[in-house]
Amino acid sequence: MTASDIEAGITAAKFRHAMGHFVTGVTVVTSVGADGKPVGTTANAVSSLSLEPPLILVCFDRASLTLEAVRARGAFAVNMLADCQRQLSVNFARRGLAAAWEGVRHKAGATGCPRLHGAVAVVECTVEHELPGGDHEIIIGRVRHVDTGDPGLGPLVYWRGGYTSLAEASGAG
Ligand SMILES: Cc1cc2nc3c(=O)[nH]c(=O)nc-3n(C[C@H](O)[C@H](O)[C@H](O)COP(=O)(O)O)c2cc1C
Helix, strand or coil: CCCCHHCCCCCHHHHHHHCCHHHHHHHEEEEECCCCCCEEEEECEEEEEEEEEEEEEEEEEEECCHHHHHHCEEEEEECCCCCHHHHHHHCCCCCHHHHHHHHCCCCEECCCCCCEECEEEEEEEEEEEEEEEECCCEEEEEEEEEEEEECCCCCEECCCCCEEEEHHHCCCC
């Protein structure tokens, strides 16, 4: 069997279904648009990359409007959502939806990018590198500022295509 035979058998749906078994947190990656307004997208393709220097990576769909702003601004903030922030995740998963910001408490961080109130942690970065990754772009960020929220907050969890919490997943919720 050749590599292309193997690839031909992997449909997008099968691939997505399999990768959905890799449990992740959920973030809203924010930046500032050319008009000075906040922008953001829900993202779970986020990973810690290096300790020395401190680097993280975010994989953006090439069509993402937030990616456009991140490139232009050269900075972004990764807001790790709390389990009570599911609706934020839903709202920020809608392309360019300025209304997603309505009623959302936030303030500009050290890089000027929006830090969402109530997030379990926020990591602010400047763009260090950009690499192609198929239909996505891998943005590598140099960590400039970190902050953790209320230690009593649980994280929002994404698993097998749906939201859950640690409490629900352990049967306690
Ligand atoms: C749980 C979840 C995780 C997502 N993760 C990513 C991601 O890592 N990268 C990405 O580009 N889009 C991701 N998306 C999809 C974007 O949020 C969606 O395409 C959004 O409309 C992009 O908005 P924008 O074009 O305004 O940036 C995710 C959506 C959901 C619901």
